[in-house]
Amino acid sequence: MDKLPISDVITKIQSMSGWTVEEERWLVKKFRFRAFLQSIDFVNQIATLSEEENHHPFINIEYKVVTLRLTSWRAGGITSLDLQLIEKYDALYEQMSESAQ
Amino acid sequence: MDKLPISDVITKIQSMSGWTVEEERWLVKKFRFRAFLQSIDFVNQIATLSEEENHHPFINIEYKVVTLRLTSWRAGGITSLDLQLIEKYDALYEQMSESAQ
Numbered sequence: 001m002d003k004l005p006i007s008d009v010i011t012k013i014q015s016m017s018g019w020t021v022e023e024e025r026w027l028v029k030k031f032r033f034r035a036f037l038q039s040i041d042f043v044n045q046i047a048t049l050s051e052e053e054n055h056h057p058f059i060n061i062e063y064k065v066v067t068l069r070l071t072s073w074r075a076g077g078i079t080s081l082d083l084q085l086i087e088k089y090d091a092l093y094e095q096m097s098e099s100a101q
Numbered sequence: 102m103d104k105l106p107i108s109d110v111i112t113k114i115q116s117m118s119g120w121t122v123e124e125e126r127w128l129v130k131k132f133r134f135r136a137f138l139q140s141i142d143f144v145n146q147i148a149t150l151s152e153e154e155n156h157h158p159f160i161n162i163e164y165k166v167v168t169l170r171l172t173s174w175r176a177g178g179i180t181s182l183d184l185q186l187i188e189k190y191d192a193l194y195e196q197m198s199e200s201a202q
Contacts, residue, residue, distance in 0.1 A: 036157055040148040043162075047141040056137055059162040061144075 003077030012083050019086060025077045027070045027086055031093050038096065039066050045092045055081060057089075104178030113184050120187060126178045128171045128187055132194050139197065140167050146193045156182060158190075 006024050013019040018029045033039045039061050046068065050056040057070040068089060072079040107125050114120040119130045134140045140162050147169065151157040159170040169190060173180040 037148065037152065040145065043144065044141065047138065051138065056164050058164075061160040061162075063157050063159075 001072065001075055001079045001081055003072065003075040003079055004083075006078075009078045009083070013086075016086070016090065021078070022069075025071045027068075027078055027082055029068055029086070029089070031066045031068070031089075033064045033066070033096075036063055039064055042066055042093065042096060045096075046089060049085075049088060049092070053081075053085060055085060057085075102173065102176055102180045102182055104173065104176040104180055105184075107179075110179045110184070114187075117187070117191065122179070123170075126172045128169075128179055128183055130169055130187070130190070132167045132169070132190075134165045134167070134197075137164055140165055143167055143194065143197060146197075147190060150186075150189060150193070154182075154186060156186060158186075 003025075006021065009021055009027075013021065013027070018031075020028050022028050031039075031042060033042065043059055043061060043066060046057065046059065055070075055072075057068045060067040060069075068086075070082050070085060071077065072082055104126075107122065110122055110128075114122065114128070119132075121129050123129050132143060134143065144160055144162060144167060147158065147160065156171075156173075161168040161170075169187075171183050171186060172178065173183055
């Protein structure tokens with residue numbers, strides 16, 4: 001899978017919320033939660049998905065804030081798989097937000 | 102709980118393995134695992150302990166490497182609680198390493 005032109009990536013994430021590109025190769029977003037254990041619950045869901053897809057984001061947990069960073073190492077940049085996965089991350093977060101209401 | 106003199110902290114961690122001090126306020130260590138899901142298992146154990154103690158490290162998961170960063174915000178540095186907790190983190194890691202053999 002080839003890396004995408006960065007202009008394509010930026011066009012795509014402009015229709016989404018909170019995602020940024022760093023160093024032209026990382027898709028980055030901070031997810032905020034009401035409690036630490038919600039952060040952990042989210043991380044576990046991301047972990048399960050990552051194993052299924054065999055594609056793993058870097059995960060940073062700062063109490064109630066989880067930052068995900070995703071890239072395709074082999075492609076040396078961002079691929080269509082990365083763009084598919086960040087939509088799934090957002091969907092998992094959305095589900096958690098709905099169930100918390 | 103007051104922050105400890107940094108010399109006391111350094112003396113303490115010299116008897117341990119892998120811990121360093123950053124910016125005179127963070128205790129930092131990288132833990133390595135054989136598989137991504139072992140990283141996640143460790144993070145879940147750290148999370149449970151953190152809730153019990155109501156004291157939460159920053160947690161970074163880079164595939165098979167988990168980095169923990171601990172400080173006492175109110176004290177503005179490292180306290181005896183932090184030093185107690187890093188011993189518990191090491192014990193959890195040790196238990197996982199033993200059970201993996």
